[in-house]
Amino acid sequence: MLFKEMVDARYSVKSFDGRAVEEEKLQAVLEAAGKAPTARNAQCVRIYVLKSEAAMDKARELTPCTYGAPVCLLVAYDRTEAYRYPDEDGNADSGAEDCAIVATHVMFEALEQGLGTCWVNRFSPTKAKEVFVLPKEQEAVLMMPIGYPAENARPLANHEKKKPLAEIVTEL
Ligand SMILES: Cc1cc2nc3c(=O)[nH]c(=O)nc-3n(C[C@H](O)[C@H](O)[C@H](O)COP(=O)(O)O)c2cc1C
DSSP states (O other): OOHHHHHHHOOBOOOBOOOOOOHHHHHHHHHHHHTSOOGGGOOOEEEEEEOSHHHHHHHHHHOSTTTTOSEEEEEEEETTTSOBOTTTTSOOBSHHHHHHHHHHHHHHHHHHTTOEEOOBOOSOHHHHHHHTTOOTTEEEEEEEEEEOBOTTOOOOGGGGOOOOHHHHOOOO
16 A cells, blocks of 8 residues: 555544454564664664453453454553653653654554554553553553454544644744
C-alpha cells in the first residue's frame, strides 16, 4: 500500500475478531517499531508483547480497551536512557515522544500486514508497571491492541471529523 493509502485507510479499531496474529506478521510489526527514530538515537523505548492468556488477562484487567484483540503491546521507556532536554529543569525527557513515534510505526506496519490497532491510554501506567513488574526506571506510556478487525468493525463517527487544515496549520 502507498503511504497515502495507508493514511486514508487507518482508523482506531475497536472490535477485533480474536483470530491469532501470525508470528511473522508480529515480527514485521516489531521490526518496524525498532526502526523508529528516537531522540539522539537513545532508543529508550521498551515494548512488552502481551500475548499469553495470562498476559492478556492482565491487559484486560488494566483497561476495557483491548476490544477482543489476541495481542496487545505495552510501550514503555527507560528514564535513564531517554534524552533529557537541556533547556528544562532536568525533568523533561523525550520518552513519551519516542514511544509515540514507535507506536505510530506499529500502527502503520500493522495496517500493511492487514491488521488493525488502537492506541490506548485508558489505563493506569502505575498499575501496569506493578502488574507486569517493569523495572523501576521504566515508565509505561501506552497500550496497543493488535489483531484482525472484526467483520463489522468500522471507524467511529469522529474518525471523519478532522479539523480543516486552516485551523491547525499556521504559516508564519
Ligand atoms: C493518545 C491517544 C490515546 C487514545 N486512547 C484511547 C483509549 O484509551 N481507548 C480507545 O478506545 N481509544 C483511544 N484512542 C483512539 C482515539 O479515540 C481515536 O484515535 C480518535 O477517536 C480518532 O479516531 P481514528 O483513530 O479512527 O481517526 C487514543 C488515541 C490517541 C492518539
